[in-house]
Amino acid sequence: MGAPHQTVAYGMIHIDVQEKSFGHTPVLRNIRFDIPKGQTLALFGPSGIGKSTLLRLISGIDTRFSGTIDRPERIGIVFQEPTLLPWRSALENLRIVHPSLGHDACLEALASVGLEDKADAFPGQLSLGQQRRLSLARGFGASPELLIMDEPFVSLDEKTAEDMLTLTEQLIARDTPTTIFVTHARDEAERLASRIITLAGHPASIQSDTKGDFS
């Protein structure tokens, strides 16, 4: 569907969702935007508006929609829930997902989120905060061309959420991946992102698209 996109700039991610419905209820309509390489974009809007649905389309989990999405091959994702393999150790959780990383690189990745002494622990032995950090390390592992985060800071206590935010800021500054993250908290969006797209309406479409340094 649509014309080929030979003119797309290198590393540019191109999103064109004409319509996405669940049954007969349209939830997303005419959502078009490009993300240049290295940009951090926040998808902002109230709960239930369809942000996570859009993220599932962008990440390729859900392919039933009309439109086109050009996405790179190497994608990292951080879900709302840690979504770890409970039967594998913290280290194996990184190694299995990123076979290109060696043992030492995985240990380094664990150290970057403060889990260097938890390499042999099963996820069930980690606190929720630690599990979320491991999930963050997995998302950033193998330097993804596109990093997708779905409300990575919800349902955490204030201190843990703040630690995660700081950590995410550091990791984004270090690797500068192209990043899309979903949030319903304005301050999170302004702190991490250099561009905020706000979704509104039923079916949801882009209400505003603002660039700039919010912090």
Add this chain to the structure above:
Amino acid sequence: MDLSIRVLSLLGLLLLWTLLALAAADPLVLPTPFSLLQPAWTATTSGELPYHLGRTVLRVIWAFSLAMGIGLALGLMMGLNHKIDQWLDPWLVVFLNLPALVLIVLCYLWIGLNETAAIIAVTLNKIPNVVTVIREGARALDPGLASMARVFDMPFGTRLRHVILPQMAPFIAGAARSGLAVIWKIVLVVEFLGRSDGIGFQIHLYFQLFDVTHVLIYAFAFIAVMLAVEWSLLQPWERRTRRWRTA
């Protein structure tokens, strides 16, 4: 499980048997457990019992591996793919409700009185049960982990080994345990009806001689093997796959 409870429970069974045998007071109907020891020893040292036991064990291994392998593949496919499930489900119901005896007789009639027919008959009898259990497991797979594996583009082999099979472990163990018990019972029927060796054949022979003692000896020999498998292979494997739950 507490070992002493297990031993006590088995001793209780032995005691009950002895009491019944004494009450019956006819070794032709029910011999005491101790009167089995001498003929059991003779049967073992003559090589007869080990030979027939070996034949049966071999058939059980073949049928078990085939039924588990095919059942696992079919069950996963049906549990993960709605279309395949719709197509194969009626077949499953047909085979689930086909009496074991009918399948055995048909296999012997169609394929002949040979080893292939015997093993196919047992395998076909067991596959539907394995499929049913595995399909339930595949339907309960975590969609979050499936999404994760998809976005990170995990190759199929990795996904199977690290994402799917660990979630299926309790279902596989369940299918294996009930599978082993059912398979050896069907193997005996198959041997009873159409083979000239194996425990089922021996039981057939001693049945015709009205020799309860030897029928019991051959039955217990196989139960002993099954207990050994349960305790030395199945339970340690289960403990290993459950390690992460208890860690």
